[in-house]
Amino acid sequence: MWFEPISTWFVALVSAGIPFLNEKTSKSIPIENWANKELIHKDRMSGISEKEIIKRAESGRYYIPNEVFQAYPIPHRDPKDNKIIIENDTLYNEDLINYGAFKTYKWVDQGKYNLTKEEMEIENLRLKRKYALLYNKKDELDKIDKILSVKKIDWHNTEAAQQWKKACVEENKYH
Numbered sequence: 001m002w003f004e005p006i007s008t009w010f011v012a013l014v015s016a017g018i019p020f021l022n023e024k025t026s027k028s029i030p031i032e033n034w035a036n037k038e039l040i041h042k043d044r045m046s047g048i049s050e051k052e053i054i055k056r057a058e059s060g061r062y063y064i065p066n067e068v069f070q071a072y073p074i075p076h077r078d079p080k081d082n083k084i085i086i087e088n089d090t091l092y093n094e095d096l097i098n099y100g101a102f103k104t105y106k107w108v109d110q111g112k113y114n115l116t117k118e119e120m121e122i123e124n125l126r127l128k129r130k131y132a133l134l135y136n137k138k139d140e141l142d143k144i145d146k147i148l149s150v151k152k153i154d155w156h157n158t159e160a161a162q163q164w165k166k167a168c169v170e171e172n173k174y175h
Contacts, residue, residue, distance in 0.1 A: 033057045035064035036174055064174045071167035073111030073160045084108055087115040087123065090155040107164070114160035122151050 034040070040062055043053055056062065075084040086092050092113045095104045107113070115123055125144050132141040 027058070029054070029057050032065060033060055033063050035069070036062040064171060068167065068170045068174070071163070071170055073114050073163045073167075075109060075111040076114050086113045087120060088113040088155055088158055088160070089123075091158070091161065094156075110164060110167070111160055112164040114158075116159050119153055119158055122148070122153050125151075 034057055040053060040057075043056070048056075076087060077083060078085055086108060092104065092108070095107065095112075125148055129141060129144040129148065132144060
C-alpha cells in the first residue's frame, strides 16, 4: 500500500520533468532566422512540413539581419493614439490600386508614405488648392497656384520613398 502513492508521485515527476528537460536543453532559434516571412509563406504553400521549416530556420534559410529592417523609414505616428499617419496619400492611393491592400499596408508599416516638413507644406498647399476649387475661392486659388508653380514634388520620389527603395534592395538580397 505504501508503494502506490510513491510510484504515482514518481511517475508524475518523471512525466513532468522530461518535457521540461527537453525544453531547457533544446537549442533555440534566433528571431532573425524567422525574418523572411515571404519565403516562409512560399515554402508552406509549396507543401513543406513544419518540421522541415523549423530545420530550415535553424540552418538560417529565413535569416535577414536586423540592420535591414532598421534601414526602413520609421512611420510617422499620431501622438494622441499612436496610429500611423499616411502623409503621401497620392503615392498611397496609387500603390493601393496597383499592388493591392496587403502589400500597401506592409509598406505603410515600413514608412514609405512619410513626408519631410518641406514636402508636408507642399502637400498642405495642394489640399488647400483642392478645397479652394470646391468653394470657388479664386483669389486663394491664384496664390496657391503661384507658390505651387515654384515648389514641385515628385510624389513617387520623396525622401521616404527613396530610403524605402534602398531598404527594399537590401532586403531582396535575402529572398
